[in-house]
Each structure stands twice: as structure tokens, then as C-alpha cells.
Amino acid sequence: MQWFLGYAQNGLASEVLDLYKRMEFEGICPDAVTYVGVLSSCANLGAQTVGSQVEHRIESSGLSCNPFLKNALINMHVRCGNLLKARGIFDRMSEKTLVSWTAMIGGYGVHGQGEVAVRLFDEMIRSGVTPDQTAFVCVLSACSHAGLSDKGLEYFEAMKNQYKLHPGPEHYSCVVDLLGRVGRLKEARELIDSMPVEADGAVWGALLGACKIHKNVGLAEIAFQRVIELEPENVGYYVLLSNIYSDAGNIDGLVKVRLMMREQKLKKEPGHSYVEHKGKIHLFIAGDREHPQTEEIYRMLDKLEDLMTGVVMAQKNNGDSEKEAVAETGVGVHSEKLAAVFGLLNTDAGTDVVIIKNLRICRDCHLFMKLVSKIVERQLVVRDATRFHHFKNGVCSCKEHW
């Protein structure tokens, strides 16, 4: 039985779910710790159907009071995109631990609701719970995704001065991202230079990402230099720089990076993602043109592309009014976008309206349903689901493909 935690904690989520299925088949009754491992795996895979089944089993087995399980459930719902369910459990918890707060704050952050995350963080402090390094990572990243750079900087200062916590590279990478996204590249660079701890690849990578957004080729070259000293095998950074060159029309640079990659024998796997819909996992591969209606699908995506900017995917709950989901995705038409739209429609959080920029589209709108039904027609099922790509901020976390 300890395999469960072993597998779960080592990221072998699909193995956990396989084992769990076997247990069910053999009629073995799982205990609370087993459920924790299963739920954590569901969270990592975005397996919301299994997750909800497990939730029901927990309820009927009388384990639902277990605070560990409640936190695991919150996390599962958060990672499967169901913030409202997560919030429901959170609100009904009598004893909210730091972990409960952190999971919920991180959830809002990941789904682009920085303002809510910040409000919750302040509420946590008012309730007498002291944040730790993890909580600060969550709130800083929430601020960065929502463009709340000054608020984020305030938290960063409070972390050091008020809470006497030593920021690690993971905090610095958040703050570099926070500054970089809003174009404060100079400050981001200065922050890195002033770091009392060693910068890791993520710190320079965050700067490189900011250079991509703000088209700063010179600084990108510096950041890239540093980042590959630290992570020479990470293909994503090569791709990022080559895309920066490509955007700038710098063909020499582009060729240079491609040659570097060839010398290092680095190959970029095609970007892919999968999303669970009605119990089936659907796979999307970047640049995939296998479908007989590919032309139509891409025309539809081009239409969506025109309407989409930024990188936010959020769910808004306006109390009694209709529940809305906001979709905005990043640049380049590829599979992640399909999955992001798909995932958006897939939330069973009671979303009635999908907003793309200022265009309001009803959930049943034929534009969306046509797109979705076309994707569903393919009935692509993934067997080797090793890692679910989370729609952090509406965009898959994997790097852009060529």
C-alpha cells in the first residue's frame, strides 16, 4: 500500500490510478492515506472524473472530516479547474490550516484571479495564520499572472522584513516574472544582480520570457547565456531565444540557435496537451493536421485568434448573476489553444457564459459547440498519459513549438 505514496510523491500519477483501479477491482478498501495519494495523482493529471468518483467514495466511507483529505480535495478541484467546488470545501472547513489557505490562494493565482488570491492572502493573515515560503510563492505568482506588480513587490518586502523569511530562487523567479511581464526589464535585471542567493535557471528563464514579450533581443542574449550555463539541456530556452530572433526578423540569430541545438543533439518534442472531457482524455499535438476538417478547424482558430490577447483564463463568480469564464490565450495557433478553449467549456463549475475579450458567447453558441464537436469527433484517447499540461494562466506550461 505504501506504493501509493511512493508513486504519487514521485510524480508517477498514472501508475497510482492504475493501482487504485486494481484495488477497486479486488475489493480492497482504501484508507485515508491511500485516498490522499490518489487525489494528489488526480490533481497532477487533471483527472476530474476519477477525482469526483473518489470524492464520492470518501463521502460514503465517512472519511470526509479528515483535514488532510479536505486539503487534497481542494487541490484536486483546483487543478482540475473547478475553483467553485474547491472554494465550497474550503469555506466549510472549520479548521483551515496554512496548507488549506495556500492551496486555495494558489488556485486563484493559477486561474488568473490575482485579486481574489490577494484578498484571500490578506484574510489568511488577519485570521492569524502565518505564511511560509510556499504561501509566498503562491501569492507572488498570483500577482505576476494578474499584473499586480506593485502589490507583489509589497509582499516580497513583507516576506523579508516582516516575516523574516529568506527568499529562495523560486521567489526571485516569481518577482523577475512579475517585473518582466509588465515591461520593467531593467528592474528585473537589477534584482537578479542584487540577489543574495545564487540565481537558478528559472530566474534567468523568467527574464528571457519577459524579453520575448517585450521584444528585447539584447537582454535576451544575456539571459540566454546565463540560463544555458545552468540548464544546458533545457530545449525550451533555445526555442524561446530562436522565437525572439524570429520575431525580430534576425535570421542569423535564428540559424545560430538552431545550429547550437543540432550540435548539442537537442530535439524539441512537439508541443502537446490533453484535456479530459466527459470521462475521455483528448490529445492535441501541435501542428497536427490529420483531421479531415483541419482547414475548417484552423479557420475557426484564426477567428478566435483575432479575438484573443494576453494570457488569462479565469472564472468569475458574480454571486447571483451568471457565472462567467474568461478566455484569453497567447500567441500562435497551436494545439494548446484548442485545449484551452476545450478545457474552458469543460469546466463543470456551472459556467454559463464564455467571454473572449469583449465578445460574449453563450455556452451553447454554435461557434463554440461546432469547434468542440469537431474536436470530439476525433475521439482521440491517450494511453500514455504521463503528465497533464496545466493551463496556467490559460496557456499550457510547455514551451512554444517550432
Add this chain to the structure above:
DNA sequence: CTAGGGTTAG
């Protein structure tokens, strides 16, 4: 015999 276990950016 029964502990263990939940939260972390790019």
C-alpha cells in the same frame, strides 16, 4: 502493532 499524508514558480 499502526504511521503515513495535504500546499510550491518557470
